Amino acid sequence: MRADTLDPFTVVSADGALLRGFRRPGPGPTAVLVHGVAMDTGVWLESGFLGELAGMEVLALDLRGRGGSERVGSARRHAVEHCVADVRAVLDAFPRERYSLFGLYFGGRIALLTAAADARVARAVSFCAHAEEVALPEEAVEAEAAAIEGPGGRAYLRDHFTAAGAPRWMTDACERADLPELAAATRGLRYGSGQAVPPCRPGQELVLVTADQDPGLADFRAGERRLGARLHLVGAPSRIRAAHRLAEAAGQLAGVPEEAG
């Protein structure tokens, strides 16, 4: 028996891309959920994230090229500025006083960039993606895109994530991916995804979440200093293994008072 009522919605992004998602009604503050590169809104249900946000209104979108949203086809139309525009189209479609954004992996960077661009965002929580500049290794990312669109694309993703100890919901998301579009999204990372998140607005709360044993912990610490972000660590040996603990972390961070008894 599904405990949640999920109402599908459709919004149009600034460049005309048709985006789909779902709203889970709730009495409390509004959460907007932003998934990662090789994911879609299904991860919020399968990871247990949604249940941890009981009491909040939840708006979850499929970013362009993912889930039920429009296939935009080109790497340029997957530039990070278009992903930010996708999130802002959801805010425009559901006018609220304030929003809390929760982003998974690359969705976390999109959430942080959206906060920097949009004062309506009161809080942005990035799970396993930091806010610092990243020099994307062109060749490695191109090789990854080629692997994804190649004949063994499905196996590349499944095997790599499985070997890295990813949870079932992350590998299952890869099974649903439109591989040519995922390759375009991967190539699209070269258009701005490495940029550092600019300082956000006064009053905005930023939270960075990662594994306490993440080898890249220094980049998350830099976000504490540079952006005044809060750092929340989960016990895990890596960012990917932290995925098993992110729903639990979300519950702790959502900070929505338990329903009155």
Ligand SMILES: COC(=O)C[C@@H](NC(=O)[C@@H](NC(=O)[C@@H](/N=C1/NCC(=O)N2CC[C@@H](C)[C@H]2C(=O)N[C@@H](CCSC)C(=O)N[C@H]1C(C)(C)C)C(C)(C)C)[C@@H](C)c1ccccc1)c1nccs1
């Ligand atoms: C350390 O990396 C991990 O801890 C895995 C982790 N990644 C990341 O946190 C971030 N990324 C990366 O660090 C690197 N980026 C990659 N390629 C870009 C990239 O990410 N993808 C493109 C395809 C899509 C599947 C996605 C991806 O997941 N691929 C994985 C490997 C797949 S299987 C383990 C993947 O990292 N590959 C790397 C290669 C260089 C190996 C190709 C650089 C170049 C940015 C440093 C990611 C959030 C991001 C951050 C900022 C800008 C862009 C992207 C995960 N993210 C999702 C789930 S786990």
